[in-house]
Amino acid sequence: MIKELAATGARLRPGTADDAVGGIVPAQVASPDSVEQAAALLAAAHALGLRTVFRGAGTKLAWGSPPQACDLLLETVAMDRVLDHAAGDLVVQVQAGVPMARLSGTLGGADQELAVESPVPGGTVGGMLGSGVAGPRRMLHGTARDLLIGVTMVLADGTVARSGGRVVKNVAGYDLGKLLTGSYGTLGLIAEATFRLHPKPAATAYVTATARDPGHAAELLQAVFGSQTAPSAIELDLPPGGEPELAVLLEGTPRGVQRRAGDVGKLLGTDAQDIEAPLWWNRLPGGDTLLELRSWPKTLGRVLTAVSELAASAEVKAVLRGSAGVGHFRIGVSGEPAAQAHFVGELRSALGALDGGVTVTDAPDAVRGLVDVWGPVPGLELMRRVKDRFDPGWLLAPGRFFGRQGDGLGQQGDGSGRESVGGDG
Amino acid sequence: MQDLATLVPRLRAIAGDEHVITDEVRRRTYESDGLTYHAEVPGVVVLPGSAEQVAAIVRLCADEGVPWVPRGSGTGLSAGALPRADGVLLVTSRMRRILEIDVPNRCAVVEPGVFNLDVTKAAAPSGYYYAPDPSSQQVCSVGGNIAENSGGAHCLKYGFTVNHVLGLEVVTPDGEIVRLGGGPAGAPGYDLIGAFVGSEGTLGVVTKITVRLTRQPEQVRTMLAAFDDIEAGGAAVGAIIGAGVLPAAIEMMDALAIEAAEAAVACEYPAGAGAVLVVELDGPAAEVEREYAAAEKLCRESGAWEIRVADDPAQRALIWKGRKSAFAAVGRISPAYIVQDGVVPRTALSEVLRRIDELSAESGIRVANVFHAGDGNLHPLVLFDDAEPGAGERAEIVSGKILDLCIEHGGSITGEHGVGVDKSRYMPRMFGQEDLDTMQLLRCAFDPEGLCNPGKVFPTPRLCGEVPGVNRGVHPLVESGQAEQF
Numbered sequence: 001m002i003k004e005l006a007a008t009g010a011r012l013r014p015g016t017a018d019d020a021v022g023g024i025v026p027a028q029v030a031s032p033d034s035v036e037q038a039a040a041l042l043a044a045a046h047a048l049g050l051r052t053v054f055r056g057a058g059t060k061l062a063w064g065s066p067p068q069a070c071d072l073l074l075e076t077v078a079m080d081r082v083l084d085h086a087a088g089d090l091v092v093q094v095q096a097g098v099p100m101a102r103l104s105g106t107l108g109g110a111d112q113e114l115a116v117e118s119p120v121p122g123g124t125v126g127g128m129l130g131s132g133v134a135g136p137r138r139m140l141h142g143t144a145r146d147l148l149i150g151v152t153m154v155l156a157d158g159t160v161a162r163s164g165g166r167v168v169k170n171v172a173g174y175d176l177g178k179l180l181t182g183s184y185g186t187l188g189l190i191a192e193a194t195f196r197l198h199p200k201p202a203a204t205a206y207v208t209a210t211a212r213d214p215g216h217a218a219e220l221l222q223a224v225f226g227s228q229t230a231p232s233a234i235e236l237d238l239p240p241g242g243e244p245e246l247a248v249l250l251e252g253t254p255r256g257v258q259r260r261a262g263d264v265g266k267l268l269g270t271d272a273q274d275i276e277a278p279l280w281w282n283r284l285p286g287g288d289t290l291l292e293l294r295s296w297p298k299t300l301g302r303v304l305t306a307v308s309e310l311a312a313s314a315e316v317k318a319v320l321r322g323s324a325g326v327g328h329f330r331i332g333v334s335g336e337p338a339a340q341a342h343f344v345g346e347l348r349s350a351l352g353a354l355d356g357g358v359t360v361t362d363a364p365d366a367v368r369g370l371v372d373v374w375g376p377v378p379g380l381e382l383m384r385r386v387k388d389r390f391d392p393g394w395l396l397a398p399g400r401f402f403g404r405q406g407d408g409l410g411q412q413g414d415g416s417g418r419e420s421v422g423g424d425g
Numbered sequence: 426m427q428d429l430a431t432l433v434p435r436l437r438a439i440a441g442d443e444h445v446i447t448d449e450v451r452r453r454t455y456e457s458d459g460l461t462y463h464a465e466v467p468g469v470v471v472l473p474g475s476a477e478q479v480a481a482i483v484r485l486c487a488d489e490g491v492p493w494v495p496r497g498s499g500t501g502l503s504a505g506a507l508p509r510a511d512g513v514l515l516v517t518s519r520m521r522r523i524l525e526i527d528v529p530n531r532c533a534v535v536e537p538g539v540f541n542l543d544v545t546k547a548a549a550p551s552g553y554y555y556a557p558d559p560s561s562q563q564v565c566s567v568g569g570n571i572a573e574n575s576g577g578a579h580c581l582k583y584g585f586t587v588n589h590v591l592g593l594e595v596v597t598p599d600g601e602i603v604r605l606g607g608g609p610a611g612a613p614g615y616d617l618i619g620a621f622v623g624s625e626g627t628l629g630v631v632t633k634i635t636v637r638l639t640r641q642p643e644q645v646r647t648m649l650a651a652f653d654d655i656e657a658g659g660a661a662v663g664a665i666i667g668a669g670v671l672p673a674a675i676e677m678m679d680a681l682a683i684e685a686a687e688a689a690v691a692c693e694y695p696a697g698a699g700a701v702l703v704v705e706l707d708g709p710a711a712e713v714e715r716e717y718a719a720a721e722k723l724c725r726e727s728g729a730w731e732i733r734v735a736d737d738p739a740q741r742a743l744i745w746k747g748r749k750s751a752f753a754a755v756g757r758i759s760p761a762y763i764v765q766d767g768v769v770p771r772t773a774l775s776e777v778l779r780r781i782d783e784l785s786a787e788s789g790i791r792v793a794n795v796f797h798a799g800d801g802n803l804h805p806l807v808l809f810d811d812a813e814p815g816a817g818e819r820a821e822i823v824s825g826k827i828l829d830l831c832i833e834h835g836g837s838i839t840g841e842h843g844v845g846v847d848k849s850r851y852m853p854r855m856f857g858q859e860d861l862d863t864m865q866l867l868r869c870a871f872d873p874e875g876l877c878n879p880g881k882v883f884p885t886p887r888l889c890g891e892v893p894g895v896n897r898g899v900h901p902l903v904e905s906g907q908a909e910q911f
Contacts, residue, residue, distance in 0.1 A: 088663065088772040089801075111669060132616075143611070145619050146588050153863070161863035162856065167768045169800040170837035171574050171623050172844055172855055173882065174864040175587070178619025187615070199669030222529055226552070228643035230709050256712035294610035298529035328610035359613045377614045378604045382597065382871065386615055389866040389889075401614060 001048055005030060008040035011078060019073050021053050022066020023365070026073035033078040035152055035160055035191045042189065043158025045072050046395060052156075053397045054185040056097060056124030060131045062362045063290075064184045065373045068399035074189065076126045082106050083192065091149070091166055093194040096126030112197045115141040119284050119330070129190050132182025135282045136233035136249060139325035141198070144181050150194035151177035153187075156391040160191075168196045179386070184400045187390040201251035205261040206277050208247045209268035214304035217244040221300055221324050223267040224248055229260045234325030237280040238304055240317045246324065247278050285319035287332025289340050289363040293320070293347070295327040295356035306350040307331065314343035327356070341370035348375050374401065429468040429511070432489060436471050436513070439481045444519065446470035455514055458499040458506040459561070463846050467494070467508030472519045476594060476602055476632035479515065483630070483877075484600025486513055492876045495630040497537060497569030500561040502764060503845030505573065505625045505881055515630060517568050523547050524633070531638045532591055532609070537568025537631045541575075544636065553638040556583040559841070560749060568631050574623030576841040578674040578748075579705070581799035583639065585841075587622040594633035595621060598872035602632065609637065620867055625843050626878040628871040642707035645673075646717050647741045650702045650729040651695035655679050655794065658700040659775045661727035662798045665704065666771065668723060670716045675799035676703040679778075681758070682751050682793040682806070689754030692747030695731040702729070702798065703748050705741075751795040752806065759791070759808035761817070763824045766842040767831035771801040780830050781805055790823045802840035803831070829854065844882045852884050862887070 005028060006012050015026035027050075032038040045052050050071035055061055057077070076097035083093040087110040094103060100114075100123050107113050117135030118128050127133075134143035141147065150164035153176065163176035180190050211217035217236065224234055233249040246268065250260045261273045284290065295303045304320070311318035316339050322329030331347075333340050340363075348358040360373045377383070383401065387394070436445045446452055447469055457464040473479045486493045492512035499506055508514040520536035523543065527533065528551045533544050541562040544555040558577035559565055565575070571593070576585045583589075592606040606618045621628050652658040658677050665672065678686065680699050686692050694701050702724065706716045721732060735741040747754075755762050769777045778794065781803075785792040793806040805827050809820035828838045828851055838844070838851045852861060861883060869889035871877070879886060 086770065086772065088667065089770040090666065091770070132611075142584070142588055145616055146584065155863065159859050159863060161860045163860065163864065165837050165855070166835045167770055167801055167837050167840075169576060169580065169585075169768050169797070169802045169840040171576075171585075171841055172837050172839050172848075173852065173860070174867050175574075175619055175623055176864065176867065178587070178616045179867065181616055181619070182611075183615055199671065202669070225529070225531065225640070228640060228709060230640075230642070230712075252709070252712045253715045256709060256715055259711040260709050292613075294607060294612065296530045296608050298527070323610075326609045355608070356610075357607060357613065374613050378607060378612055379614065379617050381601075382603060382605075382617055383615045385870040386617075386620075386867065389870040 001050070002028065004044045004048060005041060005072070008032070008037055008044055010037045010041050015073060021061055021070045021073065024067065024070045026053070026070045028071070029073045029075060031075050031078040035154065038074065038079070038189055038191050039154045039158045039160045041074060042154050042156060046157045046393070049393070049395070051395050051398055054126070054130065054189050056127030056130070057099065057122050059120045059123045060127055060133065063131055064400045066399070067397045076124060079191065085110065087112060090197040090199070091168070091194060092197055093150070093166065093192060094125050095192055096124065096190050098125045099123070100125060100128060107197060108200065111200045113200045114147060114195050115198045116144050116147055117282055119282050125193055126190050129181050129193060130183065130185050136235050136323055138323055138328065139234060140232040145178045147195050148177045148181060148193060149196050151180060151190055152192040153180055154189040154191050156188065156393060156395045164194065166194055185397045186387060186400050187396065203252060203254040203257040205250045205257045205273050205275060206247050206281070207250070207261050207264045207268060207270065207273045208245060208278055209270040209272065211244045211246060214244060214301040217246060217304060217324070218301035220246055220268055221297060224264060225297070227263060227267055229263050231264065231325070233323065235281060236321065236324040237278070238307065238320040240311065240319060244304055245278070247281060280321055283321070285321050285330055285332030287317065287319060287334040289333040289367050290361040291331040291333060291344065292359045292361050293329040293331055293351065293356065295329070295351060295354060297325065297327050299354045299356065300324055300327070302354060303351070303356070306347065310343055310346045310350065314339050314346060316340050316343045318343065330361070337364065337366035337370060340367045344371045352376070428491065432485065432491060432513070433469060435485055436469065436482060439485070440471050440473045440478050444472040444474065455496070455499070455508060455516070458496070458501040458504060460502050460504045460845070460847055463504035463507050465508050465510055467514035468510055468512050470514045470516060472516045474519050476596065479630060479632050480596045480600050480602050482513065482515060483596050483598065486876055487599050487874065490874070490876065492879050494878050495572070495626040497566030497572070498540070498564050500565040501569060501573060501843060501845065502766070503839070503843040503847045505843050505845035507846050509879070517566065517630070520632065526551065528553065532635050533638055534633065534635050535567050536633060537566060537571070539567050541565050541567055541570055548638050552641050554641055555636055556589055556639045557586045567634055567636070571622050571631050571634060572624065572626040573841070573843045578676055578797060581675060581797065582671050582673045587619060589637045590618055590622055590634065591637055592635035593618055593621060593631050595629045595631050597629045598874070598877040625845060625882050627868060627881055629877060644710040644713045645705065645707040645741065646713050647703065647705045647735040647744050648717070648721065648724070649694065649733040649744045650704065650724040651698035651731040652700045652702065652728055653730070654699040655778050656775050657728035658702045659778070659798065661702060661724045661729060662774070663772065664723040664727055665720050666799065668719055670719055672704050672720065672799060673707045674703065674705040675797070676748050677701070677796055677798040678748060678751060679794040681791060682755070682795045683747070685754040685758045685793060686747035686751050688757040690746050690750045692743070692750070694747055703744055748795070755793055755806045755808065759810070761809050761811035763807040763820055765803065765805045765807060765824050765827050766839050767803045767828050767836060768840040769801045769803065769831050769834045769836035771799070773834040773836070774798065774801055777803070777830050777834055781827055784823055784826055788819060788823050790820055792823065797840070800840070801836065825851070846881055849882055849884045852882070
């Protein structure tokens with residue numbers, strides 16, 4: 001096995017405990033430095049039947065269900081070149097292993113930015129794409145999939161394929177970049193990516209306000225929605241037992257931002273505005289277990305109430321924060337494993353009734369064994385068929401995705417999220 | 426048609442007698458979409474009234490191995506809805522209900538046959554609109570927009586259809602009704618909405634669509650700037666974008682396109698202009714004022730000798746009148762024409778336009794240029810006289826060479842019209858065989874039998890083959906069939 005992998009020219013070393021993915025130590029860790037090396041590695045791994053997991057900086061490797069096996073860990077750290085920053089076209093092409101922070105520095109030199117931020121510092125472009133993670137400005141700019149315009153991927157058998165291109169406006173062929181974004185490395189390696197960029201705003205302001213209660217927070221959100229102030233983000237933080245705090249980000253020209261921040265302040269009943277973000281902005285909420293909650297903006301009040309009440313009754317500590325303007329939140333949960341699992345089940349049930357959903361992003365093994373990580377997944381059967389076609393040998397991170405059958409028609413929230421269907425086999 | 430004859434009574438049972446068209450004269454009205462030089466009379470036309478009917482029709486086609494083609498309003502410009510003589514044309518135009526305008530959730534739920542502009546009309550009283558605005562928006566359907574990932578003049582700032590779809594109900598090629606996505610915050614699992622939107626009707630047909638509604642901007646300002654030539658106009662575009670201003674739209678027309686628009690709608694663009702630029706800025710008033718001032722200054726510095734401003738809808742409509750009528754207007758100066766749809770990086774605009782000029786001079790075929798300058802999306806109109814033998818073929822050659830220019834400069838063969846039948850032969854110029862084969866994997870996942878809009882997008886459809894058996898059972902619930910893991 002080592003001989004075949006080494007023949008690809010990629011840097012190779014035996015896996016150590018530090019490389020473990022979901023408790024599984026990979027036999028080998030390979031660091032290709034090019035698409036060609038990555039393709040040769042995957043072709044060799046395919047021939048050997050090795051189960052392969054991709055890693056960037058490894059900051060989100062614990063997210064999702066743990067893979068059932070990991071013979072080879074393919075890390076992208078040596079694929080760390082910014083290939084082309086076409087500033088005049090507001091486009092950048094990078095290798096997957098480029099750290100987000102370095103990319104931000106490079107683009108900042110031209111007063112440009114990739115308008116997606118990650119709440120997990122230290123990650124790479126590939127990790128951001130693979131996990132589909134995004135931050136507050138998803139409200140204005142969407143997530144990575146909305147900014148990705150081209151991708152070079154390597155399939156499980158080493159096939160190199162491109163989709164999209166280097167221009168923003170392009171409808172030639174299927175958009176496989178979107179399919180791979182958020183696929184947790186189960187369909188193929190994102191080796192290179194091309195993004196649309198935005199000019200960096202000349203000025204920013206954050207307007208913050210504390211709501212009296214969940215209902216009030218929902219009213220404030222709707223007031224900002226109704227305005228024509230064009231915020232880039234509307235974020236919310238709900239500390240355990242505390243009052244919800246809203247923060248609205250405005251970006252633009254200095255005078256424009258000043259006037260708009262004043263308008264938002266009036267709507268929120270505050271004159272608290274700052275050029276710095278609140279401390280909790282774009283940060284994960286901490287805790288043992290990390291949940292992702294998706295909801296409709298109209299249900300904000302009921303969502304906040306449900307989180308507070310269910311946390312209290314389950315006797316867990318829950319911190320919620322995220323994008324109120326979109327209805328996407330992360331919740332950090334701490335407490336006894338059984339209590340946390342109970343909370344997840346109750347919350348999933350409550351959100352299901354609101355046409356929302358809850359997934360478990362990361363959790364200690366003790367909690368993971370007691371919960372259904374993904375919950376209902378619309379279109380699951382189609383996803384399985386896509387997986388079958390792209391990776392017929394199920395060699396890429398097998399087991400990362402998990403869901404129950406019969407969830408394809410949107411019967412969300414049958415309240416059955418409590419039963420133990422998890423575990424990693 | 427012999428095979429289809431046995432299908433007809435069953436289609437009638439599903440959709441009702443009056444919604445199944447077999448009469449040849451009536452079938453002929455569906456023989457092409459907006460690209461009329463591709464035509465094929467459909468074997469049978471059926472107009473279902475509900476998702477359940479759509480699913481039943483598709484299931485019937487799947488059972489009988491009959492190819493079928495989905496069609497919305499039929500305004501597409503790539504023959505993506507070209508029917509099959511041996512197949513069923515499934516037309517969504519009866520499914521035309523706006524089911525919900527949900528202001529607190531900033532979304533609308535519509536059936537696929539709803540006209541694009543009708544979404545905006547329904548949302549307007551609440552202060553919202555539907556951002557994607559293809560130029561056929563008065564009659565094109567939202568379902569068709571989903572298939573084509575339609576753009577429009579304002580996608581420079583607001584993105585394409587795919588950026589505005591929150592949820593879909595689709596009927597897959599095996600006749601299942603499946604919900605994809607879940608809301609503004611997305612849904613767990615693969616981004617099947619991202620894969621489905623823009624798949625040109627080859628992965629299934631939508632039966633319900635949840636779209637994002639966008640708050641109307643506080644202010645809209647539109648400017649018309651006249652230049653001596655395209656190069657000066659192009660320089661202004663580069664300067665505006667380079668200054669960090671992101672207009673809602675930047676459109677350009679060259680002298681020939683202006684001449685045509687003038688002849689057709691008397692838009693009274695500045696006389697003697699070699700190029701005009703339409704720049705629209707929108708957003709909070711405080712921002713628009715500053716951006717407008719910057720854009721105006723940059724236009725003047727780039728050689729604009731006349732600038733007109735529109736601040737109200739009537740004035741704005743006047744400026745847009747010439748631009749929006751440009752395609753049809755070309756009919757006034759040429760008996761026939763091909764509308765091309767290529768994309769180049771914005772910084773390559775001047776170079777590519779010069780090369781198009783050379784192509785035109787060498788071939789003696791006139792080319793009028795109308796384009797979305799902000800995102801490098803060219804719509805060269807290749808003019809010819811269809812009464813002249815061989816003229817169409819010569820125009821087709823020039824049109825193809827323009828696409829080669831786009832590819833050579835790192836661009837695309839289509840920015841918004843789609844590949845359809847018309848451009849499938851150009852796909853291998855832009856993508857390698859492995860790229861196309863990999864795209865086919867997605868097709869095979871959705872439509873292994875290849876019955877759903879066959880012959881579109883890909884030049885050489887391949888057989889999908891069986892997926893080899895895989896040992897996936899490790900978890901007890903997986904093995905017992907109660908859950909699956911992948």
